[in-house]
Amino acid sequence: MTETPRLSPEDYARSVVAVPPLALDDDGHFAADANRRVLSHIADGGISTVLYGGNANIYHFGAGLFREALEGVFAVCPENLDILFSIGPDFGKAMDQAEDLKDVGIKNALLLPMAFPSDSAGIVAGARQLAEKLGFGLVLYIKRDAYLAPEALQTLIGEGTVSYVKYAVERGDPAQDPYLDAILDAVGVDKVASGMGETPIADHIGGRGMSTFTSGAVCIAPAASNALLSLYRAGRTDEAAELAAPFLEFERHRAELGGTSVLHDSMGIAGIAECGPLTPLVTNLDDAARKTLAPVIDRLLAAESAVRDRKIAV
Template sequence: MEEVLMQTRLGARDYAASVVAVPPIALNADLTVNADANAAIIRHIEAGGVRILLYGGNANLYHFGLDDYRAGMEAVIAAAAPGLITSIGPDFGKAMAQAPIARDLGFKNVMLLPTQFPADPAGVANGVRRLAAILGHGLVLYLKRENYVDPDELARLVSEGAVDFVKYAVERADPAQDAYLDAVIGAIGKDRMASGMGETPIHDHLGRRALTTYTSGAVCIAPSAAMELLTLYKAGRGAEALELSQPFLEFERVRTDLGGLQVLHDGMRLAGIADTGPLMPMISNLGAAKLGPVGAAVEALKAAEAACLRRSGKAAAAASA
């Protein structure tokens, strides 16, 4: 049996020091979990300096049954460093069934996937409190729509220990115009918040509003470059960061056009990182006609990663090892 590294409860300093990678889960043709392929994905991400991996939407956990969920989380917890976040939900009943599995496997960081309907702010807060009681610690709360939780109530959840961190992903035509985000920041501060929509809004979310980190799918392909991007924004070097972000933004544009989960899942295979296999229904893999734009975006990310490694000297070190 593989040795499982003890997981640690992530704090503000941990989040501030790393991009949060949001990987897919690789499956075999029969839809069972491919432990070796998932380990390869994890090794690639961690080799780039990323220390936090979040398994949630990109992993398509929405469509995993309880047995599949346990198998997937067993595979990743056996292969990853101690900075793992699993996800439960999105509905309350499924979250209640998954919470003991996550707890018993040793996860110390658990995100509640967003419930779109039916849900209201007071009901979400009630559910969060009940789930935190089962887990024995606070959750990462995924804010995906306007007023998902009232900002003042969110502050109470944080003070009670029911919420540890927030992934903010309410989409705006102009990220700079976001009264709800400003209200949430006013209620709980910036140290407990990640920009949660990939690279698209981070010039504002990190560059202007100075949220502590961001979540990304493209980081799974170009982890060193993503970490450099985070470092540049934190250093106030926004113009350089915006230039470096261009291949990431293009990858996000392709994801918007063709499907966020599908492009990342199949993109990992096109990048040569791991054969991710099929997607768990009700999501489908991309057809051959759609793979061209994905491949081009992946190659641009790989070029950005290679350039980053050259700048840091890691490529030469790896070649001489």
């Protein structure tokens, strides 16, 4: 049995939270060596926490692959890296997966966002039942407007049903977000991570002072992404904006070509690890898309080298 420590808001704030893909072999099974290489690259860049969720395509995992992945990632994870594993998004699936987490001693779980059907009161009831079954509070993933009433979230955090929040409601202008303002007023900036990669962090980290942010690009350039977090926290916005440029370019391509697909295949293009086939209903990139991405990834790797070689002071 794996015994993992409970992660606190302070633990999440120690670094950017990486959201990696999950590598599969040609038969659709957990690829131990490739996943070990991904995790080692992330840890070597100074990241302390990884979240297996949307980028790992866990939404589409059946029961067998979920258990295989759950056991596999903890078997290959470096000792200096903590793992947050996702369950759901539907309630029945989450309850079944909660039993799997208990069986292997996992103490940190994120509830994936349910688009339809769900409502605020139902999410409250479901989160309570899941937390009771798990024996610990959940990380709640908020990805649409009015997903959960801020006062209800405040109650759930106060009673220990929810321990932390990943916020990922996309806005044309991240600075104009009354729903986020209401959530931060209700529960505080220390319990909420920005959940949309580098795109909104000039406001979310530099402006609002949120706890940290989650990222896919950090899996390619972990030290550089962590440097962004430090620069925005320090108010060094001009330096942060310059360093952010290749990350924002990468995120634009993810938005155009598919966020999960781009990150999954980019790990191989970057020379970190070939992650193999994606589980349907998501597909791997075609050759044209891979060719388009290659120079974008080169610029990310150049930023990573600059930070690791201390050519960018943080």
